[in-house]
Amino acid sequence: MIQYEVTFIVDPVLSGDEIKQTAKTYEDLLKDSGCTIVNNDAQGLKQLAYPIKKRTSGIYYVIEYSTPNGVFLPKFELALKRDERILRFLTVRLDKYGVKFNADKRAGLIGKKREKAKEEVKEEVKKSNTYKAPAPTPKKETPAPAPAPVAAKSEEE
Amino acid sequence: MASRDDIKFLSNPNIGSQRKKYCRFKKYGIKHIDYRDPDFLLQFINEQGKILPRRITGTSLKYQKKIAVAVKRARHLAILPYVADLLK
Numbered sequence: 569m570i571q572y573e574v575t576f577i578v579d580p581v582l583s584g585d586e587i588k589q590t591a592k593t594y595e596d597l598l599k600d601s602g603c604t605i606v607n608n609d610a611q612g613l614k615q616l617a618y619p620i621k622k623r624t625s626g627i628y629y630v631i632e633y634s635t636p637n638g639v640f641l642p643k644f645e646l647a648l649k650r651d652e653r654i655l656r657f658l659t660v661r662l663d664k665y666g667v668k669f670n671a672d673k674r675a676g677l678i679g680k681k682r683e684k685a686k687e688e689v690k691e692e693v694k695k696s697n698t699y700k701a702p703a704p705t706p707k708k709e710t711p712a713p714a715p716a717p718v719a720a721k722s723e724e725e
Numbered sequence: 726m727a728s729r730d731d732i733k734f735l736s737n738p739n740i741g742s743q744r745k746k747y748c749r750f751k752k753y754g755i756k757h758i759d760y761r762d763p764d765f766l767l768q769f770i771n772e773q774g775k776i777l778p779r780r781i782t783g784t785s786l787k788y789q790k791k792i793a794v795a796v797k798r799a800r801h802l803a804i805l806p807y808v809a810d811l812l813k
Binding site for chain 2: 630666668
């Protein structure tokens with residue numbers, strides 16, 4: 569199964585319903601072509617880094633899907649291109665690292681992982697700095713057939 | 726070599742040594758570069774939005790190519806600008 573990711577920008581001038589409907593039509597188009605949708609991310613309104621078609625902001629949608637083959641892709645992209653409500657789109661084929669990255673990001677591991685790694689490093693540093701000689705077990709000891717060294721120590725003291 | 730306090734040099738003798746440059750992707754095992762993350766990609770472009778050369782960032786060739794691809798995708802999607810001024 570090949571995993572793809574399509575990001576498209578919808579015109580913000582449209583009403584909220586029209587925007588959602590636009591996104592939905594493409595989602596349905598994918599489903600009808602026999603794709604299993606892995607993730608559907610509506611990132612919402614964002615400022616564009618430069619004006620596109622005289623608009624300074626756009627609504628970003630990211631759909632991640634997997635298919636057995638990419639036969640439907642030319643038709644899908646043609647539909648995206650022809651649609652006047654969509655400003656830009658980009659289809660990316662994900663390799664195994666990309667798939668793993670997206671899965672981790674959805675699970676929330678990406679940002680936190682770095683903090684965890686930092687903490688682990690700190691703990692290791694602490695451990696190596698504060699190394700103590702294994703102290704003899706202090707607890708209440710009945711006069712067991714005590715090992716000779718202990719007796720010797722007490723005698724010395 | 727006498728390292729006495731009264732020996733003064735006109736230029737700092739330690740000036741040649743610099744911090745070791747390394748590829749951060751190899752070191753931390755990062756395999757995938759997300760083109761949708763502008764904050765991460767800002768590290769690899771200058772204030773004008775141009776991609777920094779790898780002798781400045783210390784990245785290995787393999788990952789420099791991936792960075793370039795990611796930045797260009799981000800530019801296409803208007804996440805990063807093509808031309809900018811005082812970006813950082």
